[in-house]
Amino acid sequence: MQHITGISRHQMRFSSLEDTISPDNQVRFIDAFVELIDISKLDFAVKTLKTEGRPSFNSKVFLKMYLYGYLNRVRSGRDLEKECFRNMEMQWLLEDIRPNYHSISDFRKDNPIALKKLFKLFVSFLKDADLIGGEIIAIDGTKSRAHNSKKANFNQKKIDKHLDYIEVKTQEYLDALEGNDAKENPSKIQNIQQKIERLKQNKICYKLLEEKLKYSGEPQVSTTDNDARALLVQGQVLEISFNIQAAVDAKHNLVVATHTINRNDRNALSAIAIEAKENLEIETYTALVDKGYHNGREIEACKQANITTIVAQPEQGKNKERISENYLISKFRYDPITDTYTCPQGETLKTTGSWHKKTTDRDSYEFKRYQTPKYRECPVKHLCTSRMAGRDIDRSQYADAVEENNKRYQENPQLYRKRQEINEHIFGTIKRQWGYNHTNLTGLEKVNGEHSLIMLVYNIKRSINILGVPDLIAKLKKWNSPYKAKVLFLLKTEHLKLNLEFFFSSLKLAA
Structure with a gap:
């Protein structure tokens, strides 16, 4: 039977990396985008050249690597290092530079704020490219x-449960020791003293956790990642x-x-x-x-x-008073001119004008209370409320905005x-x-950086699918006003006061 045969592994070929990458390959856009931007203005950690020792890698190398990696569902430093050796696209993109996985991982960990700024800069490009409507x-x-297990997350209830268990278990061991000593022929109890000592150490740890929880003012605390929460x-x-x-x-x-x-x-x-x-x-x-x-x-x-x-x-929750459907709060009409409510029976509920404050686990707000003295004479009071003092309505300080939204x-x-x-x-x-349903980074700031990178990569992938690589690169070159783009971008960051000085000095240089 005839089979398709391959070429000899020993046959020599002459070609360049450029020949292996098609014009519509996504790595060409990654390369064009990263080469366009000035990463030092986005607060990326830029390695400076030293007179001694081995030269450092350009930070753009790592940025290209991560953009390519996340586009292709490769996110770990070790896996990205492997791609440098076996992936022709990666070799073309990095010009065959092959950093160590430690350096690769450090780049993502050390540049969370810069990655967020890069995402915003790309949004600015998409808007100028008319890919965003903004309506x-x-x-x-x-x-x-998060990179934190449920076992490493604690609230006060969970800490109390562990402390109670330690107390009970310690007492059991002490009773066993006492009972064993009272016997004429005491049996051998192995390692019981070590177990009691271990329980004492655990109690100290949980007490420290309790102090940390109280000091933080948070309802829970995580030990692997302090910023992670049970949601x-x-x-x-x-x-x-x-x-x-x-x-x-x-x-x-x-x-x-x-x-x-x-x-x-x-x-x-x-x-x-x-x-x-x-x-x-x-x-x-x-x-x-x-x-x-x-x-x-x-x-x-x-x-x-x-x-x-x-x-x-x-949806309106179940009412504890078992109010009839015809007398829910939505059936009461509010008049903003007179600042009164009218009930379904036609009676007017008025307010004294005093503001009261209410604080819950979720929120804190002020409200005014509306009542009517005619509740005593109301023939349908039993359908409206079970309160002896009659029905009252609380109107929040945000009620106007909420009613307009509704x-x-x-x-x-x-x-x-x-x-x-x-x-x-x-x-x-x-x-x-893509499988990006978790993060391996710890700390809210670093996690923010990775998620900004994921959203940036999504936008790149989406825009390539919409326009194609050649057209997107053409728009990038037309947008090639990095001076203007960087200044506008810097003005949008949270460091506005610091960036204004750079802005005005740049204008003088441009003039």
């Missing part, structure tokens, strides 16, 4: 497992994780803002919404957000920032349904297809 943006979060992933399922926030533009499903937090979504809306507005340098946009973000203070903050929110309205949500069901189409795709790609 409709969907906001959501997803959990990324709700689904239903009642808890995972030690971080929460990746992402704002995704509706035009091409590109990420325009991202940062990572170690709490749930309830108090996270305004920060990511305002970040998206600043990154795109736009006056306003409409944010589509799920009900997990529904929070009066956050919605009010977005309103003050000129961001139109459509946050899903949570009205928009009810009036725009078709628009809101686009939310899942826009941002669920991103998380599905990153976590399910």
Whole structure:
């Protein structure tokens, strides 16, 4: 039987690395993008040349390596080092430079802030390339497992449980020793004294953890990664994780803002919404957000920032008083002119104008209370409330913004349904297809850097799929105004005061 035969392994070939890479290969865009930027202005740790010792690697080498690695689901330093020896694309990209895995890992660990700034710079390029609409943006979060096990995460309840166990077990050992001494022919109890000593050491550790927990003011503490927290992933399922926030533009499903937090979504809306507005340098946009973000203070903050929110309205929980459906709070009409409520029976509930403060585990806000003295005469009081003092309604200081948002949500069901189409795709790609559902870094700042790198790589992959490598490189060259881009970018960072001095001095040099 005839088979296809290969060439001899001993046959000599003459070719260059350039011949092995096609014009539409994604590594060509990575190379063009990294060569364009001035990484020192983005606060990357730049290795300086020394007069003695071995020369250092250019930081751009590691940046190219990580962009290529994350694009191809290779993220560990050791695996990236292997790719330098066996991967023709990597050899072309790095011009056959082969760093040690220690140097590779240190680059990602040492440059978290710079990676976040690089993500923002690429968003600026995408906007100039007309790949971002900036009108409709969907906001959501997803959990990324931390480098910290559940056993290494503690709250006060868990610490108390361990301390109680130690007390009980220690007493058992002491009773066993006492009973053994009372016998005429004492039996041999092996290692019991060592076990008691070990329990004493464990008790000291848990006491130190308790002190650390009280000092931090946090409800929980993690020992492997101090910033990791037990967060709700689904239903009642808890995972030690971080929460990746992402704002995704509706035009091409590109990420325009991202940062990572170690709490749930309830108090996270305004920060990511305002970040998206600043990154795109736009006056306003409409944010589509799920009900997990529904929070009066956050919605009010977005309103003050000129961001139109459509946050899903949570379902009304079960009322302890068993109020009839016809007398829920939504059935009471508020009149902003008279600052009164009108109940379904037509009675008016008024306020004294005094503000009261309420603090819960999740929130703190002020409210006014509305009541009517006619509750005594009301024929349907038993359907409205079981309180002897009659029905009262609390109106939050953020009620106006919340009611405006809820009205928009009810009036725009078709628009809101686009939310899942826009941002669920991103998380599905990153976590399910690429496998980036966890981080091996510790500390919120470093984790932020890695997640910014992941979102940057997603945007690169997505934009290549939309335009293709040659067209994207052409737009990059047209955008090739690095001086302008870097200055605009620096003005958007949190170090505004420090960067202003650089900005004005650069203008003088440019003139």
